[in-house]
Amino acid sequence: MTTDTYFEELARALRGAGVPEAQVAATVEDLCGHLAQTGTDARAEFGPAAAFAAQLGGLAPPPGEPDERAERWTWTADLFNDRRMLEIHGDQGWEVESLDALGRFVCRRAPGVALRWEYRREVVGGRRRDKVLGELEPEGWELCGEWLVYGYFKRPKAASAGPAGELAAPPATPREWLFLSRRGKVALVIWGVAVLAVLGAALSGLGLPGYVIALFGVGWAISATYTAKLESEAGYVRRGGSGGR
16 A cells, blocks of 8 residues: 555545544645654554544544633743643643733643644744744644744644554643743742832832833843743754754
């Protein structure tokens, strides 16, 4: 069975399971991209097309369409901890739909058998945006949110892990919503002390313009800029200074 024949059979089986055409096309495209990277045979990688379609079909609602049965959860983390928590929560079937105005991850999880998700964070500020999108989109990565100079990307783990990308028994929705690293907690304490100092100065008769808001904004901006600089330098070292990813 050729690769084209395999994916034609897979597409027919997905349509037969009621998967929308747009979702069928996206799934086939992602899987084709995965095989192009690995150089493996489709049947050897995913198993029989009909059985693989039964595993994939209907696992998640089509993007952009509401699903009243889906679980909803919003959480956040600092810039030192967000990628680790995205990895953990992605393995629990949580799909990031967007980032809200406060930089929180707005997630959903399909009922029953859910897909595992993988994520990555890239600096997309300035001229890097088009370059990063051009490199990641052909590999199946989708931009799911932006915060400061960062772009967050997602893709179903089935694109890289095959049948292992599904989650038959998702754990319960976490009760927590804030996940801070040790460095994030230290920074929060420092900012808290600084805010108290500003409030004390204001109560002493110096007035209270937007010092508190500005203090938090500057703190987060400095943290994000410094972290972005480190990531850009690390990427340059990995590339050996060649200028390509």
